[in-house]
Structures are given as structure tokens and as C-alpha cells.
Amino acid sequence: MNPPAPSASIRDGALLRRRLADELAACGDLRTPAWRVAVESVPREVFAPEWFERVDTERGTMWAPVVGDAATLARVYEDVTLVTQLDNGVRPRDATGPVFGVPSSSTLPGLVVGMLVGDGPQLDHVLDVDGSFATLLPQRDGSWRVREGGPRRLWDLAERAAAAWRVQRSPAVDAFRLSITPDRQTVHLPDNSLTWDLPRG
Known part of the structure; x- marks a missing residue:
């Protein structure tokens, strides 16, 4: 009796893992046969079955839920960071549409391999x-x-x-001021010769 043929999703996952291994090897992150076997063997979709994608709106940055399936499997095997949870504990399966929150992520594969392989x-x-x-x-x-x-x-x-900062002769931290308005938050020197806008979440 012949064993059952692997499903399309299993075959696709194996193909995508090999493609990811090729990409990581090409950029120098994957340098040994043993680590290549690991990259080609570990199914990332098990650890990232769902995630959030960034959506820029007039109200600020929001995060749209994506629940992994055959149509989104390729995204799991891109060398990118996937946002898997927000700071308020919301997971993609809990959201019915884009939501606000500070992201917590699944680190991109190349970075993980670089950490494990590096000296x-x-x-x-x-x-x-x-x-x-x-x-x-x-x-x-x-x-x-x-x-x-x-x-x-x-x-x-x-x-x-x-x-x-060096052009301004490396001023100390206490030389800077913080200005907050309804539309903007800035860190600056008193004469405004050096100014940075703080990011809006």
C-alpha cells in the first residue's frame, strides 16, 4: 500500500522553505549545510499562523488582521518581520478589522539565522x-x-x-527641550538649530 501523497499546502511549504533558504544563503546569513537543513525543515506557519499588516489611516497607524491559509502561505516565508500581537493582548483572530496598538512581532528569518550562526x-x-x-x-x-x-x-x-548633532558640537541631553502641541511633539535646542519630530503611533 502506497503512503498518501502530501497535500498541496505541505508541498508548497517545503518549496517556500527551500526558496527562503536560497535567499538567506545568497545574502550571507545562511552559511552551513546544518543550518540550511534547519531552515528547510522548520515550518514557520506553525509559529506564525496569523499576523497583522500595517494600515496607514487619517487617524494614525492601524493593524489589519490576516489569518494564514493557502493564499497567504507565501507571505510567511518572506524574509520579513510579521506582527503577531498588539500591546493590549489582541491577536489577529480576535480582531474583526483594523485596530490600534503597539506591535509585537515574529522576528524576520534572516535575523534569527544571523543570530544563531554568527560568532x-x-x-x-x-x-x-x-x-x-x-x-x-x-x-x-x-x-x-x-x-x-x-x-x-x-x-x-x-x-x-x-x-x-555633531555639527552642533554635540550638545548634552539637558540642553534639549520638549514641545508638545495637539498636532506635534518635537525635541529641539532652544534656538531650534536642531529639531526632531517624535513619531506618532
């Missing part, structure tokens, strides 16, 4: 409430590689802010 200090990771992230991964030659994703490039923003 020495693992990484510095910056994550914002809008789903943007920047990750610094140490390289063997002593340099750092930056990976960014999401709606904003956080590391680029940080580098520009640091350069502007």
Missing part, C-alpha cells in the same frame, strides 16, 4: 512601533553589516541625526 557578539537591534527595524550584524573582519526594513530606514535616520 562573537551577536547584534544590535533597533525596532520602532511602525514596524521599521535596523539590525547591525558583526562581521569577521571587525566591520558591521546593517540590515533595514519596514516603512522607514531607521539606521539612515540615526546616522543623519548623529551627524546633525
